[in-house]
Amino acid sequence: MKRWMQTLFLKPIRNAIDRYNLIEPGDRILVGVSGGKDSSLLFFALGLLKKFNIYDFEVTGFMVDHGMLRAVIPHQSFFEDFGLSMIVHKEPFVLLSNDVSPCYTCSRMRKGIMRQYALNHGYNKIAFGHTKDDVVETFMMNLIKHGKIASIPPVVKEETSHLKIIRPLIYLDEVAILKSVKLLEIPIVTSKCIHAKAKIRERSESLISMIEAEFPEYSSQVIKALSNIDLERTLIKLEE
Numbered sequence: 001m002k003r004w005m006q007t008l009f010l011k012p013i014r015n016a017i018d019r020y021n022l023i024e025p026g027d028r029i030l031v032g033v034s035g036g037k038d039s040s041l042l043f044f045a046l047g048l049l050k051k052f053n054i055y056d057f058e059v060t061g062f063m064v065d066h067g068m069l070r071a072v073i074p075h076q077s078f079f080e081d082f083g084l085s086m087i088v089h090k091e092p093f094v095l096l097s098n099d100v101s102p103c104y105t106c107s108r109m110r111k112g113i114m115r116q117y118a119l120n121h122g123y124n125k126i127a128f129g130h131t132k133d134d135v136v137e138t139f140m141m142n143l144i145k146h147g148k149i150a151s152i153p154p155v156v157k158e159e160t161s162h163l164k165i166i167r168p169l170i171y172l173d174e175v176a177i178l179k180s181v182k183l184l185e186i187p188i189v190t191s192k193c194i195h196a197k198a199k200i201r202e203r204s205e206s207l208i209s210m211i212e213a214e215f216p217e218y219s220s221q222v223i224k225a226l227s228n229i230d231l232e233r234t235l236i237k238l239e240e
């Protein structure tokens with residue numbers, strides 16, 4: 001394993017895994033791979049950790065193709081050459097004309113398909129490629145739109161099954177991800193889908209960029225703050 005891989009992406013990923021116990025001995029992990037940079041790097045990184053026996057677990061990629069994806073074969077071959085198998089599940093997506101949030105519907109459907117596959121095939125964890133930027137953006141959206149201090153958790157256990165959702169990229173930012181994917185030469189899958197990201201997320205992204213121009217540590221401080229809450233200095237009413 002090359003040293004730059006350790007510093008650029010494996011160290012922050014291992015920090016998250018170790019801090020939140022994201023990988024436990026004997027885990028069977030299904031990774032949601034969209035073919036985009038984040039989940040591709042996640043899949044590759046978990047493959048490396050497995051290859052070098054850093055943790056004792058099994059890992060398989062799972063891609064839901066709603067008929068919108070381009071260049072899936074070179075992507076899949078890249079991972080197969082690396083010794084990782086990826087299932088491509090084809091499922092046509094039927095969009096209702098009155099659906100005001102198609103991205104949400106699509107994401108719900110995708111999760112449902114993955115969840116069912118995981119349960120039917122003995123996987124106990126599903127890994128998603130949400131990143132540090134997603135955590136900060138979600139924090140901002142909750143604050144601005146819902147007046148709530150909340151973001152994306154690194155691990156969630158389903159109430160109705162033994163399945164856990166894990167997010168090992170929460171300490172990794174887009175700059176490091178882009179650089180890693182480029183250096184690793186992972187072929188990226190593109191999508192024909194016309195639905196752009198939700199407007200509010202775009203606005204919160206540009207707001208973050210504006211704040212970071214003045215306070216470059218902003219995103220890192222949000223990550224730190226989310227596990228450093230001084231409850232006695234909030235408006236939460238504590239037991240007396």
Ligand SMILES: Nc1ncnc2c1ncn2[C@@H]1O[C@H](COP(=O)(O)OP(=O)(O)OP(=O)(O)O)[C@@H](O)[C@H]1O
Pocket residue numbers: 031032033034035036037038039040062063064065110127128129130
């Ligand atoms: N078509 C898909 N098949 C399987 N998993 C998916 C698919 N699309 C998204 N996911 C999973 O859901 C996560 C969140 O989805 P989202 O669309 O927000 O991804 P993203 O931020 O654009 O990241 P990426 O660069 O991985 O596409 C992804 O990181 C991935 O793990």
